[in-house]
Amino acid sequence: MSTKYIFVTGGVVSGLGKGITAASLGRMLKARGFKITAQKLDPYLNVDPGTMNPIQHGEVFVTDDGAETDLDLGHYERFIDESLTQNSNLTSGRVYWRVISDERKGVYGGQTIQVIPHVTNEIKRTIALNADTGADICFVEIGGTVGDIESQPFLEAIRQFSLEVGRSNCLFIHVTLVPYLAASDELKSKPTQHSVKEMLSIGIHPDIIVCRTEHPLTDDIRKKIALFCNVEPKCVIENGDCDILYAVPMMLEEQKLAEVACEKLGLDCPKPDLEDWKQMLHALRHPHQTVKIGMVGKYVELHDSYISVNEALKHGGIESRSAVDIHWIDSESLEGDDADVEAILGEMDGILVPGGFGSRGIEGKIIAANYARTHNIPYLGICLGMQIAIIELARNVLGFKDANSAEINPETTHPVIDLLPEQKDIEEMGGTMRLGQYPCALNPESKSYGLYQSSMIYERHRHRYEVNNDYRDDLIKGGMIFAGTSPDNRIVEMVEIPSHPWFVAAQFHPEFKSRPNKPHPLFRGFVTAAAEHKNNK
Numbered sequence: 001m002s003t004k005y006i007f008v009t010g011g012v013v014s015g016l017g018k019g020i021t022a023a024s025l026g027r028m029l030k031a032r033g034f035k036i037t038a039q040k041l042d043p044y045l046n047v048d049p050g051t052m053n054p055i056q057h058g059e060v061f062v063t064d065d066g067a068e069t070d071l072d073l074g075h076y077e078r079f080i081d082e083s084l085t086q087n088s089n090l091t092s093g094r095v096y097w098r099v100i101s102d103e104r105k106g107v108y109g110g111q112t113i114q115v116i117p118h119v120t121n122e123i124k125r126t127i128a129l130n131a132d133t134g135a136d137i138c139f140v141e142i143g144g145t146v147g148d149i150e151s152q153p154f155l156e157a158i159r160q161f162s163l164e165v166g167r168s169n170c171l172f173i174h175v176t177l178v179p180y181l182a183a184s185d186e187l188k189s190k191p192t193q194h195s196v197k198e199m200l201s202i203g204i205h206p207d208i209i210v211c212r213t214e215h216p217l218t219d220d221i222r223k224k225i226a227l228f229c230n231v232e233p234k235c236v237i238e239n240g241d242c243d244i245l246y247a248v249p250m251m252l253e254e255q256k257l258a259e260v261a262c263e264k265l266g267l268d269c270p271k272p273d274l275e276d277w278k279q280m281l282h283a284l285r286h287p288h289q290t291v292k293i294g295m296v297g298k299y300v301e302l303h304d305s306y307i308s309v310n311e312a313l314k315h316g317g318i319e320s321r322s323a324v325d326i327h328w329i330d331s332e333s334l335e336g337d338d339a340d341v342e343a344i345l346g347e348m349d350g351i352l353v354p355g356g357f358g359s360r361g362i363e364g365k366i367i368a369a370n371y372a373r374t375h376n377i378p379y380l381g382i383c384l385g386m387q388i389a390i391i392e393l394a395r396n397v398l399g400f401k402d403a404n405s406a407e408i409n410p411e412t413t414h415p416v417i418d419l420l421p422e423q424k425d426i427e428e429m430g431g432t433m434r435l436g437q438y439p440c441a442l443n444p445e446s447k448s449y450g451l452y453q454s455s456m457i458y459e460r461h462r463h464r465y466e467v468n469n470d471y472r473d474d475l476i477k478g479g480m481i482f483a484g485t486s487p488d489n490r491i492v493e494m495v496e497i498p499s500h501p502w503f504v505a506a507q508f509h510p511e512f513k514s515r516p517n518k519p520h521p522l523f524r525g526f527v528t529a530a531a532e533h534k535n536n537k
């Protein structure tokens with residue numbers, strides 16, 4: 001069959017969950033045997049989110065092939081369980097960069113470069129590239145809200161694209177808000193009507209309208225939206241609030257969204273195999289215990305800064321039927337003579353130090369790693385969190401009092417963490433780190449080997465600094481083992497402290513490969529260890 005395209009747009013306000021809607025429908029269609037892929041088109045002018053402040057934009061999600069992307073791609077991967085690529089995230093910045101670069105090279109032969117057709121052609125080219133993976137159905141989410149100036153080239157591009165591949169091969173889903181007015185005790189359809197009118201004015205007629213609402217849609221308002229927006233009543237889909245994010249596919253399945261989508265695309269719609277998804281939801285809804293995990297970070301003001309870690313922790317608790325209560329701890333709150341570290345960390349069943357950049361809050365993270373090590377509390381360090389664990393051990397066990405990362409203190413006499421050799425002469429920040437999936441050889445005597453049940457694993461990276469190999473022997477004398485290294489033994493990928501009940505840290509980002517129905521081994525092991533620690537108190 002020819003590739004089908006599902007374009008997902010948003011109206012009225014931002015933050016309605018276009019990405020979750022697309023990911024949920026993708027899950028339902030994959031459960032029916034279709035091969036799915038997904039793509040996010042972002043209107044901002046940054047080339048990618050890699051240099052953006054996590055507190056402003058949220059997490060940077062990294063793909064196998066090293067793309068630094070929007071966090072919505074994390075939702076897609078977790079829901080549809082497919083690895084996405086460089087072509088799965090496109091920004092206005094990247095589009096204009098490519099077009100201007102081609103213009104400078106003379107590719108356009110002296111033409112006047114315009115938004116139409118040159119910018120829209122570049123957008124269409126990337127949409128087609130992403131679909132070249134052999135997918136049956138390609139989801140394309142347009143960031144922002146219809147009516148935004150920034151989104152106009154993308155909306156025009158998908159309008160043109162639908163004509164070029166054939167309207168029968170395209171489906172337009174528009175996600176809108178149906179607000180509730182308490183004073184009059186009624187749902188209001190007018191914002192949705194205006195949003196659809198805006199879509200019609202640019203030549204796109206939504207086939208399905210997904211209505212975000214805090215109150216159930218009545219038959220009257222469903223019919224009213226259908227009438228004024230020129231769709232059938234069955235194409236007005238209610239998208240209410242769910243107790244668990246991963247319940248959204250089941251809610252939309254009850255609304256028959258997948259059936260309507262298949263009908264509109266001319267596809268057969270077999271019954272879905274959602275048994276593993278149902279079992280996962282049952283486990284999440286019926287935990288046997290709750291564990292407290294201290295998330296010691298520097299971007300805790302915005303929880304989306306660590307969204308993949310948050311979700312991986314939830315996944316990790318499924319096997320031991322443990323609900324995870326994340327305690328957000330600003331690492332700077334652990335610093336200073338007046339900080340009550342015992343009061344902040346003493347009740348934690350596990351301590352996790354995630355990735356990050358820059359010097360702010362570093363000392364607080366070192367204090368957290370020290371507390372976990374000396375109080376036998378399960379510890380999971382991720383990227384910077386592994387480097388922190390090494391700095392802490394070097395200072396407090398090996399006696400290298402000024403031990404540090406060369407990133408934090410270039411003048412340290414003990415740079416136990418230093419730049420990767422290939423990073424020495426790089427000046428630009430964007431897209432220049434060690435990015436994407438790399439192999440890691442596991443030490444058969446490590447906990448990690450037992451968790452993965454494999455001697456070779458493949459994980460995603462995003463870092464510039466690594467363990468300084470000059471200190472390997474010292475770290476081993478201090479009680480660490482290297483649980484994982486690059487296959488050539490050049491880069492330390494994982495460390496553990498065998499004498500500790502559960503102290504594991506990784507240079508890579510395991511959270512990017514965790515799925516709700518396939519929890520990542522490290523998060524499963526960490527939450528299980530936290531549950532054991534809780535029960536042994």
